[in-house]
Amino acid sequence: MAADTRIDPYLVPALDGVAYGLLLFVAAAGLVLCFGVAGILNLAHGTLYAIGGYTAAALLDGGWPSLLLALAVGVVAATAAGALVAALLTRVAARNHLTQALLTFGVALAGGSLLVAAFGPDDPPVRVPAALDGSVSVAGHRYAAYRLVFIVVAAVLAGLLHLTVRRTRAGMLVRAAVDDAEMVAALGVSPAWIRVGVLAAAGALAGAAGVLGAPIIGPGPDTADSVLLLSLVVVVLGGLGSMTGTLLAALAVGQIQTLGVALAPAAAPFLLFAAMAAVLAVRARGLATARRAT
Amino acid sequence: MRQEAVRALRRGVAVLVLAGLLLAPWAVDDYTAALLARTLALGLVGVSVALLTGVAGLPTLGQTAPYAAGAYASAVLGSRLSDVGVVHLGVAAAAGAALAAATVPLVVSARGVVVLMITLAVGELVVTLVGRWRSVTGGTDGLAGVPPVRPLWGLPVLATDRARYLYTLVVVAVLVAAVLLVLRTRVGLLLRAGRDDEARLRASGHRVSAQVAGVHVAAGAVAGAAGSLLVVAQQFISPADFGFDTSALLLLGVVIGGTASVGGALVGAAIVIAGRDWLFGVLPGYAPLVLGVAFVVTVHLLPGDGHRPPAVRGRLLPGLPARPPDPAAERPAPTGARA
Amino acid sequence: MTPLLSARGVTVRYGSLAALDGVDLRVDHGQRHALIGPNGAGKTTLLDVLGGATRADGGRVHLAGRDVTRLGPAARARRGIGRIHQRPATWSSLTATENVVVAALPHAVRPGRWRPGAKRAAAERTAGVMLERLGLRDVGGVPAGRLAHGQRRQLEIAMALAGRPRLLLLDEPAAGLSAVEVGGLVEFLRNLPRAVAVLLVEHRLDLVYALCDRVTVLRDGRTVATGTPAEIRASGPVRQAWAEGVS
Amino acid sequence: DDGPGSGPTGSIKIGLLASLSGTYQAVGKEIRAGFELYLATHDGKLGGRKVDLVVADEGNGAATAVPAATKLLKQDRVVALTGIVGGGSVAAVYPLLNETKVPFVGSNGRPELKDVSRIWHTSYLSDEPGEAIARHVRDNVRGSVYAIGPDYQGGWDELRGFTDAFAAAGGKLANPDGKTTFTPFPTTTNFTPYFARIKASGANAVYTFYAGSSAVDFVKQYAQSEIRDLPLYAAGFLTEGGVLDAQGEAARDIYSVLNYSPDLDNAENRAFVAAWKTRNDGSPTTYAMASYDAAAVLDRAIAAAGDDPTPESVNAAIGQLGQIASPRGTWQFSPTTHAPVQKWYLRQVRQDGRALSNTVVGDLATVGG
């Protein structure tokens, strides 16, 4: 009984941490592909997500068909935006990560203000299908139904991504191009088209995440920045390119943001970054001492 | 032949810029002088970012941390000690160096994008701390009414925008010259070598970790000194001066300036920051749009450097370990991010 | 007499694969020692262990009687191990001269009183000599990243020598060198002062026999044989090892 | 066509600094619209002089606000400055105001300042909303109240205003350590862990202050949480302006305290709301109203400042204004704080035609001074 009351208040945060972590994974999925796997630093990722979010806000009317429509439109729009980024990332611009950062940050700045100009400075309301817009009872606590749905969506996405990257020829080409684009070209495949494909696919993922995640991390002037930052954290913590690593990282970040905050509210403002710096530093040390074949 | 011409051209431009900067306060109004002073301070932080990012190959988003440490040390501690600028500079540089030294264990073995994220975290932590330590830093509202300083013992206090600007200019010029001089010695050579291939440097018997730690602390000191200049230029500091967007713009400015070039970093950072400040004034509401488009255009105008991209230590995307580390180490520990 | 270098029971495992499995090796002062064996035998891995780039899972390495097993590559380099890599490793944005200067710096003795730049000047003198000897003087001002493959390999040899090694670890120094350069290399190594011992990994047996006074054959991570070149050539088992290694 | 009593005319430069980009741009745009509305309804004149309104972007805070303000004060040499969303930005601009001796009629953020001789605010002090509602909460909630807010200066002030007055009125906080819970700002987007703590504390009601997207997140998650049945009291910004649309149904029934509501029944407000609706979508917010009032204050002060209004004379004139009729009801500057002494209203989010809106359900206290 006593133990029960001690654990009970943390039950919902822990569950929420899972759902939130999975949302982070979905939001970061596009960036995993782009930066983690293909090595293209796309700082406009958050903007692609925001495109999906605004689409959801504009199209969702509380019914299921509108969800499908929003998903379709959001994915198409974000894919197009991803392809646009790829078009701007010519060979010159893509020559290294820092120039990529410069260019995509520019796209993010400009895209962000265009979105705000189009949709206004306020956070628009998002209406999810009525069946999901409520709370359900979990172990005697109320919990938002929509968040539970995320567990399924994220699991499917993680599996698909893993298969695509590890098992398909396309996935191998993408990884090969990171190592040596010229040799990929010598195999008869255009590295430029790989770049376009990756950014478009990342855009599609971000768009889907934006539509589906809109009820939780909703569209607004800040969305792009916060999604980008969280995604970067998750991707880097996940070890760049490993799907399982990214999933675990997302879950860990989710728990820190919920359970960690519930356990130590006073430390909340420091918790996130302190943990991240510590983990990365420890892991970097691990890598530095790991063997290397010369 | 062509290279010499380019070098001569560059030298000419540098002289022109310097002359322009010296004469500027008599040619422009107070607003522009104040803007220039602030910009120069940020340009100096840009120099420290370039020192790490371009010269040593450790891309950083966290130079705002020693910058903030220097600024607050100068405003709080320096003001109590004396009203002499060089004392403030010393205190600020020491504070910046101390903060950088404290974070050396975090940075020293990380490379590439991991450094980027660790330094980002350090920067955010420092800003959070500054925002909450109200008794000393004035909290999120900042520290207003910092008393003016005199550059040296016996000189009058800096009361006008023009005087403040000239003081900033002199200090920045001296510090940048010092950095350039040091980089011309073997220190610069070793840093560039480390950026290319660290393992080879070790195989030649160099202590790479000590070298990384050293440049990190030195860059911290430069950023700290810049913090003191910000206090002079602006007479007000708040955590907002040291936020993530400042770091990001500085890094981008350094990229525009040519990553590995100290002078370029100063100019690049200054252009980006001044451009933003100026745009906020003249194009209210459209500044981000214009800035964004400007970035996109700039990338395509940047001079290409032949075949090989300038190296970042271990590239931004570090190679995988030769052998997968054991699963326990691979599991990411809990962390978070700013939303 | 204590050997210059002795390695005992060196083992390196990558997962289930043992790249090195209890290898013993002894290099005497001034010796020219060759390490041969089929592809994937573990030669490079052994050099990595000796140079400190790879930490062994088992075994010990002694340099001039001192246990250096736990030292990193930098410390070993300062104790006199010079290294060239199978894939030429140079600092690509530095010029050839600067490469050699950097390699010489930890070992450059500064003359007398401290003067700014004295150490670098000393290193620069060393670099000049080394480049001259390896025939790289013409490309001294070219960034290493723009050198042809063979030039880079020669550059690395110059770098290794600039570090005043007692022991040179050479991983296929002749690979990718043209016939003239190979000739130069052989000449060069022959004239190397006897104070420098050499451990040479090479697939070109002609070079091995021309240069070395001792040969160790490695296969599947084990030493198969050690002896003089004549003994090795005469050995049946070695021939077999070699032939099987490739089929 | 000069107004009667006004001397030789020339135009007069007024600087408006507000967040037109970044996190607070929603507020910034209301402020700009409020000021421009006053000008539009008054022939583009203040005190009988054609106004040359110079607008600059405050951005996200002090770092961008300072250069923009420097430009207004030192390059454009405005006679008076108005606007400014963030309290931090005001603090940052403050030394400049002292240096250039230009009066500032702020319409939103108000930090703690040593010397307010040139600083005026048409908004409120950050601790006043809480102070105004504390007694009401004490009287209407049976049991303890949980206080929670964002962790920055504005949040500290807002919550301190409530907790101090609440304690003075004999109320009891439900927070375990008796202190307000502060959430990292603006990083917190997920409030579920805090709701779990509130549930565990056994509180009977919640008092809070959030604005902007934090407010949206807080309200939406609150409505789906296990404490959704606890009454929620808040400083009015929780449901003010655009955020209410984004919150939708989730905001229904929330109580808030504010110095303004578009449905207030007085002549000034009817005129103001009608004019607003012809030029903008939706109803005006307190931000727009405060900026409208700032224009009104400047209008009267410039008129009173004589033939050649200088920053000094305008500043002196502001001090002599006395009662000001405003859409929020009549108010006046407190001689000590230079912020309004004004009436506060209790509002509840209710159905109003097709949309939800903040409906005034009672008067609270007159606070200020």
Add this chain to the structure above:
Amino acid sequence: MLRTERLCAGYAGGIVLHEVSLDVAAGTVQAVVGRNGAGKSTLVHAVAGLVRPYSGRVEVGGVQVAGRQPHRIARCGVGLVPQGRRVFSRLTVAEHLVLAAAPWRAATPGGEGWTVARILELLPRLAARLRHRGDQLSGGEQQMLAIARALLGQPRVLLLDEPCEGLAPDLAARVRDLVGALARTGLTVLLVEQQLPYAIEVADRIAVLEYGRVVYDRPADEARADPGRLAAMLSVAAVVEPPAPRPVPGLWAGSAHLTRPSSTGVSNDADRHP
């Protein structure tokens, strides 16, 4: 089949190749030799499109390809084994083999196509390393992988830039045999080789590059007949005798058995290969 005509190419630093004209008939091997830095790799890169020629023509099967993007040239049937291996460090050997297979191209003219099975038969060492990543291979293993990668693309024209570098002697010999065999099936080969005797043995024609110019281009028979001229051209002093073309069976035949570690004294016997 492969022709270059007055081909000029170089890097931002300047011109490296000066009007290089070569004509490689289908089914023959053209060897290119020359000192370090002579421009051999640059020539290979220029043909493959990795270096953009300044002027001149490159024809593959009669089609002018100079100036095209490298992947387009590859699709014309040009396979490349680059100097320095350049295997993909994060891909496993198996993944390399999957990637290299060119699904859009039919089998090589004349021969049956290269399959993974055939490759693994030729290079059995790779079969044991299928799950290793590129950066976990030894130098020689990487070289094998680079060769495998090029062959699986079913090339009509094969560019080999020192394909035997780092290979153990008998494997190197097998690769050389393979080059000859490939040419006999109709493949066109441009072979950069440092070891003159090998080049002479396997090639149909030999060209010498010096400072980016072709200073010698004759049928290999002529070179065989008069190796001195070629050697002089490359100014090879007879410091080291040319190595035996391949390990003859019985190379190390003998009776001496070696103990491990044997401690026979240091012998300074600098004797040479038979």
